[in-house]
Amino acid sequence: MNTLIFCSMFLMSATPSLEAGQRITLDEVLRYALTHNRTLKRSTLSVARQRATVKQAKAMFDVQVNAAVKGVDVSSSSVPGEFMTVSEQREFTFEAGMTKMLGTGANRSMKGLLSVKNSCQLSDVVT
Numbered sequence: 001m002n003t004l005i006f007c008s009m010f011l012m013s014a015t016p017s018l019e020a021g022q023r024i025t026l027d028e029v030l031r032y033a034l035t036h037n038r039t040l041k042r043s044t045l046s047v048a049r050q051r052a053t054v055k056q057a058k059a060m061f062d063v064q065v066n067a068a069v070k071g072v073d074v075s076s077s078s079v080p081g082e083f084m085t086v087s088e089q090r091e092f093t094f095e096a097g098m099t100k101m102l103g104t105g106a107n108r109s110m111k112g113l114l115s116v117k118n119s120c121q122l123s124d125v126v127t
Contacts, residue, residue, distance in 0.1 A: 061100070064100070085123050092115070
């Protein structure tokens with residue numbers, strides 16, 4: 001049945017005319033139909049889109065890894081008109097984590113955090 005459909009699509013499309021007695025194989029008919037038939041091209045594209053959708057849906061279950069790094073800022077300045085110095089150290093943070101969606105739809109995650117807080121020091125300058 002499929003052979004009959006492909007053959008009829010081949011013969012009905014704009015094809016170079018065959019000479020009397022010239023033979024064409026079924027493979028040639030199928031190759032021509034796959035190359036020139038717009039409906040078949042659209043179906044092939046539709047199948048490709050559906051495969052991409054399935055791949056995207058499966059990707060939800062891949063492990064996701066994330067990380068964030070912040071910096072350190074150390075500064076020191078003298079107080080005008082005074083014999084004092086102010087030193088500051090600002091926060092440093094490193095955070096990393098992994099998340100995986102389970103088949104049930106629940107998320108399983110693991111995170112780690114390392115942090116150093118802000119400190120400020122006032123000191124006398126000895127001359």
